[in-house]
Amino acid sequence: MIALYHVTKRYEGLARPALDNVTFQVKKGQFCTIMGPSGAGKTTLLRLLFADERPSFGKITLDGKDLVAMPKGNIPFMRRQVTMVFQDYKLILHWTTLENIAFALDIAGVRRKESLKRATAALEEVGLLHKRDVPCSWLSGGEQQRVAIARALVVQPKVMLCDEPTGNLDPSLAGGIMALLLRQHAKGVTIVLATHDPTVAARHDGPAISLLRGQVEVRE
Amino acid sequence: MRLVFRHTLGNIAQRKLSFMVSALIIGFGIFLCLAVATFLFNFHQLFEQTLKHPSGIAFLSVDSAEKVQKVASQMMDLPSVQKIDFLSPKQAASYLAGAGVPAALLEDPDLSMPWMVMVYGGFDQVAAQKETFRKVSSIEGVDEVVYLGDDVMRLKNMFNIGAFAAALAAILVSVLTLFVVSAFVRLSISSRLPEIEIMRLVGATEKLIVTPFLLEGLLLGMLGSAVGFLLLRLCQSFAVTHFAQAELLPLEFLLPSFAAVLCLAVGSAYGSFRSH
Numbered sequence: 001m002i003a004l005y006h007v008t009k010r011y012e013g014l015a016r017p018a019l020d021n022v023t024f025q026v027k028k029g030q031f032c033t034i035m036g037p038s039g040a041g042k043t044t045l046l047r048l049l050f051a052d053e054r055p056s057f058g059k060i061t062l063d064g065k066d067l068v069a070m071p072k073g074n075i076p077f078m079r080r081q082v083t084m085v086f087q088d089y090k091l092i093l094h095w096t097t098l099e100n101i102a103f104a105l106d107i108a109g110v111r112r113k114e115s116l117k118r119a120t121a122a123l124e125e126v127g128l129l130h131k132r133d134v135p136c137s138w139l140s141g142g143e144q145q146r147v148a149i150a151r152a153l154v155v156q157p158k159v160m161l162c163d164e165p166t167g168n169l170d171p172s173l174a175g176g177i178m179a180l181l182l183r184q185h186a187k188g189v190t191i192v193l194a195t196h197d198p199t200v201a202a203r204h205d206g207p208a209i210s211l212l213r214g215q216v217e218v219r220e
Numbered sequence: 221m222r223l224v225f226r227h228t229l230g231n232i233a234q235r236k237l238s239f240m241v242s243a244l245i246i247g248f249g250i251f252l253c254l255a256v257a258t259f260l261f262n263f264h265q266l267f268e269q270t271l272k273h274p275s276g277i278a279f280l281s282v283d284s285a286e287k288v289q290k291v292a293s294q295m296m297d298l299p300s301v302q303k304i305d306f307l308s309p310k311q312a313a314s315y316l317a318g319a320g321v322p323a324a325l326l327e328d329p330d331l332s333m334p335w336m337v338m339v340y341g342g343f344d345q346v347a348a349q350k351e352t353f354r355k356v357s358s359i360e361g362v363d364e365v366v367y368l369g370d371d372v373m374r375l376k377n378m379f380n381i382g383a384f385a386a387a388l389a390a391i392l393v394s395v396l397t398l399f400v401v402s403a404f405v406r407l408s409i410s411s412r413l414p415e416i417e418i419m420r421l422v423g424a425t426e427k428l429i430v431t432p433f434l435l436e437g438l439l440l441g442m443l444g445s446a447v448g449f450l451l452l453r454l455c456q457s458f459a460v461t462h463f464a465q466a467e468l469l470p471l472e473f474l475l476p477s478f479a480a481v482l483c484l485a486v487g488s489a490y491g492s493f494r495s496h
């Protein structure tokens with residue numbers, strides 16, 4: 001499903017690359033964890049998979065298609081099948097939670113009524129139904145994180161890229177979110193989850209990739 | 221498409237005041253431009269009327285039809301004479317009466333009415349006309365020549381000044397529209413930059429992102445045109461009741477100008493988006 005070959009990402013003004021010669025694969029339907037301390041390059045890796053950044057070197061394929069060579073106009077359509085939960089949530093703060101989630105469906109051409117219904121269901125799934133009509137700026141960090149997760153799963157993607165999806169949640173909520181991701185996984189969604197928390201990785205038995213200073217070691 | 225409209229309206233609703241002010245500024249510019257154009261249009265119609273008048277009148281000293289014919293053929297040979305009309309003494313009298321010459325004078329038995337020749341020459345070559353009329357007066361059998369071209373020339377010069385002003389106003393309005401729309405759209409974009417970024421990340425196409433801004437430009441242009449047109453109508457109804465009969469601008473002129481304003485507005489909105 002996802003394959004990286006010798007991917008290197010350098011940022012300008014950074015002495016060593018954020019990712020250095022990374023090669024690994026995630027098979028369809030796998031739940032893959034990317035572990036590593038802060039600054040290891042986890043977010044960079046996910047953004048490369050999301051075509052939000054281009055590698056300085058190397059090849060990334062998604063479903064057999066070369067992501068680097070993908071025409072710019074196709075990227076929006078790719079992002080309706082590969083969704084991402086961002087570390088900083090990326091919510092439109094003056095919109096309500098419902099609007100933020102429904103937007104992902106609206107742009108995919110889902111009818112308004114239907115998308116409101118599905119967005120409401122997604123909110124219920126992350127336990128935020130009571131904040132339905134509240135602007136996102138009124139939500140706590142953990143609540144915003146859950147809205148971001150709801151937005152990522154509401155479009156029924158093939159792949160979910162989750163960047164520290166439990167980073168701001170207390171253990172019981174984190175457990176709930178992990179259970180939610182595992183349910184998605186059970187439905188066949190491929191999941192790539194980045195975290196610095198070993199207990200999160202221990203909650204499932206998929207492959208885990210350890211990143212340290214941009215370099216990779218794979219554990220099956 | 222409904223999504224795009226919802227977003228556009230939402231964006232505008234957030235910045236109602238600056239939207240209104242921008243539209244008013246554009247509208248006022250368009251109004252000024254239309255006002256000059258209306259003035260010019262009426263002026264031009266009057267001018268066209270004047271062109272139908274003879275450019276000069278020759279009074280003949282001959283009175284036999286045969287001799288008159290001879291004078292006529294000499295006149296027709298002169299450059300820039302397009303048409304001549306003969307008025308017999310009787311017709312001449314009624315023409316002069318129509319032009320306001322007192323009846324007492326016309327019926328004075330001591331002054332026998334001469335044959336009159338109206339010379340039409342078109343005023344586009346006024347210099348040549350003047351020369352022509354000098355020659356007309358030297359034709360044998362022509363008693364006196366009244367040249368009417370100078371006034372027309374003055375009207376024509378005034379029309380040219382008006383046309384220059386109108387062109388200037390049109391350029392000014394274009395620049396104004398360009399400036400106001402792009403200022404509005406730029407502000408709109410920069411206040412929404414994080415939002416645009418997020419929309420891209422969620423999978424919105426460029427089309428979906430750019431169209432609301434184009435629509436904002438379009439709406440601004442439309443509202444501006446409407447304001448300009450309304451002001452013009454108000455002004456015209458005032459002018460019609462308080463001054464003289466003024467003709468409204470024809471639709472063939474108005475529609476293309478509004479279309480031009482709209483194109484300009486959308487174009488500058490797109491330009492602002494691209495340059496961001």
Ligand SMILES: Nc1ncnc2c1ncn2[C@@H]1O[C@H](COP(=O)(O)OP(=O)(O)OP(=O)(O)O)[C@@H](O)[C@H]1O
Pocket residue numbers: 011012014018036037038039040041042043044045087196
């Ligand atoms: N846009 C950028 N420009 C320059 N350097 C960047 C950029 N994004 C990330 N970096 C650098 O790349 C390195 C890896 O960053 P990254 O965000 O991938 O780490 P991370 O593993 O996600 O860390 P964290 O757990 O804190 O989120 C860091 O040293 C960071 O400073």
Ligand SMILES: [Mg+2]
Pocket residue numbers: 042043044087163
């Ligand atoms: Mg990170």
